[in-house]
Amino acid sequence: MINFKEELAALEARGLRRKMRFVSSACDRYITIEGKKVLNFCSNNYLGLANDKRLKAAAISTINKFGVGTGASRLVSGSNILHKRLEEKLADFKRQEACLVYPSGYSANLGIISALADRNSIVFCDRLNHASIIDGIILSRAQLARYPHKDINALEELLKKNSGYKNKLIISDSVFSMDGDIAPLPELLRLAEKYDCLLMIDEAHATGVLGKSGRGTLEHFGLKANKRIIQMGTLSKALGGLGGFVCASRELIDYLVNRSRSFIFSTALPAALCASALEAIRIIERDGNQRARLLSNADFLRAGLNSLGFNTLESQTPIIPILAKEPKLTMELSRRLFEEGVFAQGIRPPTVPEGLCRLRVTVMATHTKSDLEFVIDKFRKIRKKSEVRS
Numbered sequence: 001m002i003n004f005k006e007e008l009a010a011l012e013a014r015g016l017r018r019k020m021r022f023v024s025s026a027c028d029r030y031i032t033i034e035g036k037k038v039l040n041f042c043s044n045n046y047l048g049l050a051n052d053k054r055l056k057a058a059a060i061s062t063i064n065k066f067g068v069g070t071g072a073s074r075l076v077s078g079s080n081i082l083h084k085r086l087e088e089k090l091a092d093f094k095r096q097e098a099c100l101v102y103p104s105g106y107s108a109n110l111g112i113i114s115a116l117a118d119r120n121s122i123v124f125c126d127r128l129n130h131a132s133i134i135d136g137i138i139l140s141r142a143q144l145a146r147y148p149h150k151d152i153n154a155l156e157e158l159l160k161k162n163s164g165y166k167n168k169l170i171i172s173d174s175v176f177s178m179d180g181d182i183a184p185l186p187e188l189l190r191l192a193e194k195y196d197c198l199l200m201i202d203e204a205h206a207t208g209v210l211g212k213s214g215r216g217t218l219e220h221f222g223l224k225a226n227k228r229i230i231q232m233g234t235l236s237k238a239l240g241g242l243g244g245f246v247c248a249s250r251e252l253i254d255y256l257v258n259r260s261r262s263f264i265f266s267t268a269l270p271a272a273l274c275a276s277a278l279e280a281i282r283i284i285e286r287d288g289n290q291r292a293r294l295l296s297n298a299d300f301l302r303a304g305l306n307s308l309g310f311n312t313l314e315s316q317t318p319i320i321p322i323l324a325k326e327p328k329l330t331m332e333l334s335r336r337l338f339e340e341g342v343f344a345q346g347i348r349p350p351t352v353p354e355g356l357c358r359l360r361v362t363v364m365a366t367h368t369k370s371d372l373e374f375v376i377d378k379f380r381k382i383r384k385k386s387e388v389r390s
């Protein structure tokens with residue numbers, strides 16, 4: 001039997017023990033954690049929609065009409081008219097033929113990948129892809145071929161070496177969740193075509209964020225969706241709610257309805273979350289100002305942190321890593337910022353590789369200029385302190 005106490009003590013000694021902190025407010029610009037009100041710089045609620053009154057009204061009226069739970073999986077008794085409406089809306093938003101929603105982004109990745117690959121398949125996977133992608137590949141029993149982060153030449157070598165596989169899948173985060181950089185989508189697509197692979201992109205942090213009208217990374221690069229491309233995403237980040245989705249060709253979606261186990265064997269997403277996601281997409285389509293504000297806020301904060309000498313890696317999006325390398329230093333910086341009124345979470349292995357611990361700061365469209373200046377000032381202060389210490 002595992003000695004839990006010893007294992008936890010070992011994590012503690014290495015600065016890797018995780019503890020939950022409890023929030024007694026909505027997820028917004030400010031949040032209250034353990035009685036202290038702090039500026040929130042660590043949610044993926046990029047557009048501030050998680051506590052938006054229009055989304056709340058949509059969810060509340062849907063609960064009044066359809067109740068809270070859905071009662072069963074979609075194929076048994078739970079497929080609601082709002083699932084259909086949301087899937088049509090998402091397919092249109094992502095410019096693909098069809099869409100399927102899942103209870104979460106995590107379960108979407110598990111269910112999509114394990115349905116599209118089997119023990120005779122191979123999956124090419126960026127080293128920094130999200131954990132749910134890795135778990136989906138493991139569940140599929142496919143051969144896993146990881147390539148160095150965004151390294152197109154290394155990927156092509158692997159594709160050449162493994163040309164014997166009939167079923168090949170390339171998967172990449174389109175915005176990397178801990179680094180905030182963007183995958184080289186045009187090159188990935190070129191290789192997918194050249195080597196006859198499906199290309200799946202995880203649009204968790206791109207949907208509602210990238211592209212002229214927030215449609216994501218294809219729009220960002222001026223690319224068109226086609227049968228080879230699978231866009232997975234989540235309703236839980238810029239869209240402010242909960243739930244996962246996948247947009248692809250009609251046949252692929254119909255195949256998933258028949259083969260995707262996390263879709264088939266899990267209770268359907270509540271209708272209220274479909275309604276709030278529908279409202280979120282309508283808002284994003286109608287009003288590009290919030291997204292423009294999000295991106296300019298991110299640029300402002302990144303430039304401020306860089307001018308203080310902080311290393312923000314290759315970040316190009318509202319996800320801004322601040323490299324601190326070692327776990328204990330990382331958590332101490334996070335603690336000090338919290339004392340100063342700023343919530344910025346420390347990120348440690350296994351979420352990031354050993355030696356690459358960081359604070360992960362995420363910007364919201366609703367942060368004001370003075371919020372951003374406040375945070376930059378606090379970073380200046382903790383930097384001075386850590387220099388004194390070293």
Ligand SMILES: *Cc1c(COP(=O)(O)O)cnc(C)c1O
Nearest residue numbers: 104105106130177202204234236
């Ligand atoms: C958050 C995230 C997921 C999982 O989505 P949830 O809806 O939170 O389960 C999947 N992929 C990436 C890249 C993510 O950042």
